[in-house]
Amino acid sequence: MSGTIAPAPVRKSVEIATTPERTFAFFAERMGRWWRPDHSLLGGLPREDVVIEPRVGGRWYERATNGTVCEWGKVLEWEPPRRLLLAWQLNADWRYDPDLITELEIRFIAIGADRTRVELEHSKLENFGPRAEETRALLDSFDAWMGALERFVEIAGREA
Amino acid sequence: MANAPHAFAALADPTRRAVFERLARGPRAVGELAKGLPVSRPAVSQHLAVLKEAGLVKDQADGTRRVYRIDPAGLGAIRAWLDRFWDQSLASFKAELESELRKERS
Numbered sequence: 001m002s003g004t005i006a007p008a009p010v011r012k013s014v015e016i017a018t019t020p021e022r023t024f025a026f027f028a029e030r031m032g033r034w035w036r037p038d039h040s041l042l043g044g045l046p047r048e049d050v051v052i053e054p055r056v057g058g059r060w061y062e063r064a065t066n067g068t069v070c071e072w073g074k075v076l077e078w079e080p081p082r083r084l085l086l087a088w089q090l091n092a093d094w095r096y097d098p099d100l101i102t103e104l105e106i107r108f109i110a111i112g113a114d115r116t117r118v119e120l121e122h123s124k125l126e127n128f129g130p131r132a133e134e135t136r137a138l139l140d141s142f143d144a145w146m147g148a149l150e151r152f153v154e155i156a157g158r159e160a
Numbered sequence: 161m162a163n164a165p166h167a168f169a170a171l172a173d174p175t176r177r178a179v180f181e182r183l184a185r186g187p188r189a190v191g192e193l194a195k196g197l198p199v200s201r202p203a204v205s206q207h208l209a210v211l212k213e214a215g216l217v218k219d220q221a222d223g224t225r226r227v228y229r230i231d232p233a234g235l236g237a238i239r240a241w242l243d244r245f246w247d248q249s250l251a252s253f254k255a256e257l258e259s260e261l262r263k264e265r266s
Contacts, residue, residue: 008215008239010239010242010243010246012246012247012250013250014250014251014253014254016254016257016258016261017258017261018257018261022257023257026253026256026257026260027253033256033260034252034253034255034256034257035249035252036248036249036252039249118250118253118254120246120250122242122246125239125242
């Protein structure tokens with residue numbers, strides 16, 4: 001019972017009726033437009049933007065209107081319009097940890113004229129390490145957060 | 161989502177969630193878990209099997225009993241969390257991009 005547990009990556013995909021170029025650009029260069037406002041780590045400060053600096057080694061961060069910055073991670077590979085590899089460096093407490101690297105790979109695959117499949121894979125989850133005592137609190141705060149998020153998606157869906 | 165027992169799906173069931181939360185308070189055998197839950201012991205065993213397959217709990221023989229506990233690394237729960245998180249994030253990404261594309265066409 002002493003072995004390291006390596007959980008399977010989380011894999012998701014969606015399809016969008018436009019080109020990979022357009023999809024990549026919206027995903028990576030305009031993250032502030034689509035990243036949920038209630039996914040903020042700014043502690044209630046109004047958010048101005050979510051930024052991925054477009055180069056290997058570039059920072060991935062959130063910025064408040066008053067200039068406060070919260071680091072989220074960094075760019076490991078920048079290959080527009082096909083692929084993006086980010087380091088997600090937020091631990092289970094939602095704190096930035098420069099020593100933590102989990103990988104978020106996003107692939108943009110043309111599946112016809114003007115149609116793109118976005119495949120997202122969050123891996124190296126074992127790097128989160130032992131967090132048993134935080135599991136419960138994590139799930140509780142997660143529920144509060146997801147409630148707000150689901151409301152947003154519902155509103156967005158109605159407006160669409 | 162359909163081909164694998166995802167942790168998220170495992171926790172979506174309220175009874176399973178109740179079983180999981182009881183385990184969050186400490187390791188328990190099946191019989192102890194079944195007490196106070198409005199479901200039969202075999203049903204609890206089934207829920208535990210699903211939670212185990214999803215990586216949320218693990219079990220260990222203790223004499224004739226089988227004791228369940230939350231995955232000590234907590235990874236199953238984190239994974240479940242992220243699974244739901246990325247579902248929702250990609251949904252909003254798609255919604256926002258499609259809304260923008262529609263505006264351009266009109």
